Amino acid sequence: MKKSVMAIFFGLAFVLLFSSQAATAGKNGITLIYTGNLDGELEPCGCSLEGDFGGIRRQATMIDRLRKEKPGLFLISSGGFMRSESVHDRLTGEYILKGVKTLNYDAIGVQWADLAYGTDFITHDTLPWVASNWSGATFQTERNITRNGRTLAFFSWIDPRESPLQQMGGSHTMTAPGSDGEALAQALQHAKQSGTLTVLATTLTPDDARRLLPLQQVDILLIRSAYEKYSEPKKVDNTLVLQPGSRGMRLGRLDIALDSAGAIQSWKHKIIPLPKTTPDAPRLKAWYKQYNTQVEADYQKSVKITKAQQAGESPYAGAQACQSCHGEQHKIWHASRHAHAYGTLRRVNKAFDPNCIVCHTVGFNKPGGFIDDDTTGNLSNVQCESCHGPAQAHAASSGVKPVGNADWPREKMCAQCHTPAHSPSFNVDTYWPKIKHPREALR
Numbered sequence: 001m002k003k004s005v006m007a008i009f010f011g012l013a014f015v016l017l018f019s020s021q022a023a024t025a026g027k028n029g030i031t032l033i034y035t036g037n038l039d040g041e042l043e044p045c046g047c048s049l050e051g052d053f054g055g056i057r058r059q060a061t062m063i064d065r066l067r068k069e070k071p072g073l074f075l076i077s078s079g080g081f082m083r084s085e086s087v088h089d090r091l092t093g094e095y096i097l098k099g100v101k102t103l104n105y106d107a108i109g110v111q112w113a114d115l116a117y118g119t120d121f122i123t124h125d126t127l128p129w130v131a132s133n134w135s136g137a138t139f140q141t142e143r144n145i146t147r148n149g150r151t152l153a154f155f156s157w158i159d160p161r162e163s164p165l166q167q168m169g170g171s172h173t174m175t176a177p178g179s180d181g182e183a184l185a186q187a188l189q190h191a192k193q194s195g196t197l198t199v200l201a202t203t204l205t206p207d208d209a210r211r212l213l214p215l216q217q218v219d220i221l222l223i224r225s226a227y228e229k230y231s232e233p234k235k236v237d238n239t240l241v242l243q244p245g246s247r248g249m250r251l252g253r254l255d256i257a258l259d260s261a262g263a264i265q266s267w268k269h270k271i272i273p274l275p276k277t278t279p280d281a282p283r284l285k286a287w288y289k290q291y292n293t294q295v296e297a298d299y300q301k302s303v304k305i306t307k308a309q310q311a312g313e314s315p316y317a318g319a320q321a322c323q324s325c326h327g328e329q330h331k332i333w334h335a336s337r338h339a340h341a342y343g344t345l346r347r348v349n350k351a352f353d354p355n356c357i358v359c360h361t362v363g364f365n366k367p368g369g370f371i372d373d374d375t376t377g378n379l380s381n382v383q384c385e386s387c388h389g390p391a392q393a394h395a396a397s398s399g400v401k402p403v404g405n406a407d408w409p410r411e412k413m414c415a416q417c418h419t420p421a422h423s424p425s426f427n428v429d430t431y432w433p434k435i436k437h438p439r440e441a442l443r
């Protein structure tokens with residue numbers, strides 16, 4: 001009798017001991033699903049079998065499944081959802097944000113790529129973005145999520161050295177992240193003191209992260225996405241380093257066992273591929289249909305504009321068309337900074353932001369005006385017609401018909417773009433002499 005009671009007792013103790021060490025144990029375990037860059041890929045193109053992985057609709061299916069199995073799981077991402085390489089990336093970005101919202105992430109790091117269309121663009125959908133070293137109240141600097149009695153504190157570090165805004169000089173007033181890690185170090189320390197599991201996402205390399213960031217208090221570090229494939233976790237000092245893959249092709253799963261002090265005791269890692277056999281989530285059907293309708297409408301619109309442009313219907317002619325009759329003016333203009341204004345946007349990764357294009361090209365948002373560099377390359381940069389107005393009819397009539405803004409005073413021309421916010425030191429008396437090209441200098 002006594003013996004069997006003892007056996008049961010030891011048996012039970014063994015089971016308890018064993019399960020507390022197993023990585024998936026209830027109260028002392030955490031299941032973390034993590035993703036890295038999506039790079040603007042709402043869906044895989046399916047052009048090749050090796051590339052046919054991922055997409056938001058498959059992600060949704062898989063995440064729903066995982067949540068069913070582990071209702072307490074944490075879902076986090078190191079960010080990098082956006083891309084801004086072609087004009088259509090903006091529309092795709094809009095839908096990516098809507099789609100990602102349905103996945104119910106717990107926290108998402110902000111990367112520079114996500115800010116290509118401005119901060120308003122991504123904060124619009126109230127996703128749980130985190131940028132721990134961003135000044136101002138645009139982003140949360142930390143997110144704490146508690147589930148099954150376990151708290152995870154998420155931080156993210158955006159590298160100020162990679163800031164495209166860094167190169168913009170004093171002309172534009174914008175908030176930018178600080179490089180001072182002091183506040184982050186304090187927040188991490190505070191989180192660690194209360195036994196919280198700390199996660200930090202960044203696009204830094206592991207070496208740079210170790211040099212620049214207070215990693216002593218970081219349990220899990222999410223570093224810059226590898227190309228497509230996830231890496232196996234590595235323990236560096238007390239930090240577990242995870243490297244997600246890119247293009248949204250896979251998910252990473254980490255089951256962690258924690259000791260009583262909240263430190264990582266052991267872990268189990270799994271990479272979850274999202275091949276064609278993973279069905280698309282039915283709940284994203286309407287979203288996907290709407291996206292395709294929009295993409296097509298967008299395409300038809302650009303085709304129409306392109307056709308009109310090719311048929312010579314644009315009221316703008318481009319500076320090239322003025323050169324034959326106004327060679328001297330053209331030379332002066334060509335040597336000015338106006339002639340490089342679009343290149344300036346490229347330099348700061350903003351060549352697809354309509355908020356910027358409007359003042360760095362000709363006739364943007366106006367009929368026959370600039371669309372993008374491919375369709376309307378003759379209208380990029382600030383040109384003659386930015387100031388003088390549409391002059392196709394003028395050029396075609398050998399100067400008989402007046403240019404569009406023929407009756408505009410100088411100041412009015414400049415004020416379209418040289419606003420106090422964008423050109424604080426503007427003064428027509430000091431600026432005009434730098435670009436002047438009066439009639440008499442030219443013949």
Ligand code: HEC
Pocket residue numbers: 317318319321322323324325326384385388391392394395396397398399400401402403405406
């Ligand atoms: C085929 C020759 C020709 C071409 C091409 C041409 N112009 Fe002219 N432009 C003239 C002549 C001639 C005058 C002088 C008209 C006058 O003095 O009444 C003139 C005058 C002007 C003036 C000053 C008078 C005004 O109307 O305000 C501006 C500004 C001007 N052109 C801009 C342009 C721009 C911009 C382009 C290119 C889109 C262009 N021109 C192309 C021949 C041309």
Ligand code: HEC
Pocket residue numbers: 167168169170171172344345348350353355356357358359360416417418419422423424425426
């Ligand atoms: C209202 C018009 C306007 C808008 C909108 C605008 N810019 Fe500009 N930008 C200007 C003007 C004017 C200058 C020249 C300022 C000067 O030198 O006084 C300029 C200059 C710049 C420069 C060069 C600064 C330097 O000192 O080298 C950069 C870079 C730039 N803009 C980027 C941007 C970006 C990025 C955006 C969008 C977020 C943007 N601009 C939106 C008008 C505008």
Ligand code: HEC
Pocket residue numbers: 319322323326329330331333338382383384385386387388410413435437438439440
């Ligand atoms: C940044 C604005 C701006 C740009 C760009 C610009 N112009 Fe002008 N242009 C002016 C202003 C302002 C005047 C002078 C009007 C005055 O004297 O008040 C002027 C004068 C002229 C005149 C002489 C008109 C006259 O009656 O004296 C011609 C011709 C002309 N521009 C053609 C061109 C051509 C061609 C280009 C492009 C190659 C060009 N401009 C680019 C603003 C601009």
Ligand code: HEC
Pocket residue numbers: 337338340341342344345358359360361382386387410411413414415416417418428431432434435
């Ligand atoms: C369509 C918008 C636009 C208009 C209109 C415009 N500018 Fe500009 N201007 C710019 C932009 C953008 C830059 C910065 C270009 C760059 O560096 O990439 C700039 C730069 C300049 C610069 C160079 C600043 C420097 O310190 O070297 C001068 C000078 C200037 N503009 C004068 C004028 C004057 C004078 C007028 C009016 C006659 C005028 N601009 C009209 C957009 C405009």
